[in-house]
Amino acid sequence: MNDQQLLRYARHILLDEFGIEGQERLHASRVLIVGAGGLGSPAALYLASAGVGHIVLADDDVVDLSNLQRQILHNTSRVGAAKAQSGKQTLHDINPEIRIDALVARLDGQALDEQVSLADLVLDCCDNFATRHAVNRSCVRYRKPLVSGAAIRFAGQVSVFDLRRADAPCYHCLFPEADDVEELRCATTGVLGPLVGIVGSMQAAEAIKVLAQMGEPMVGRMLCLDALAMQWQTIRFKRDPHCAVCAGREAR
């Protein structure tokens, strides 16, 4: 690390649990962020600022004026631009020292598998169940740690599925895929702007902990926030031995 890098990351390096070693681990890491919207914005901003060496930002959508109330990667001049490209520009302005790939695509199938297999960690910052389950299946397949977040109206939730660990549940263990689940969308139900900031920032914090190998990530725990009461609830859950996605999975 050169002097400029030591200065840029000084407040992390000062932390005993983090140190130069943690910083170097971040620098050597490749992270896939699925979604450059409300959750992906703060998550990507903090991971780029922290010096994650390679960030892949995937989103097939374009910036809409109604996104700017909460999607802080983007700005008014980028309305109509691809979110992945707009996000890349913002991240590059903050930290030109890292590599940022913008994927203007809704990742699924082989393309998703390829990106997950190349990543050290995946952040699920998407807004629909089909993608959430596809990302989970791929993370199970390639044994990658998955940091999952969701937010709608005044409710947020965040958890870590560290699929390198044999005892760690997957997303499907907690939320089995079902056809009759009604999907709430921010576009129709609304969402409190800072709520996605809180949840996305927690995803970044958990990702940094996993990558720098410090602390105890939220594995087997989900934190649920009621932003109207501003109260957190912890839900503990275990691996489902009959899970259709991860049953039979062993430790790496």
Ligand SMILES: [Zn+2]
């Ligand atoms: Zn499972």
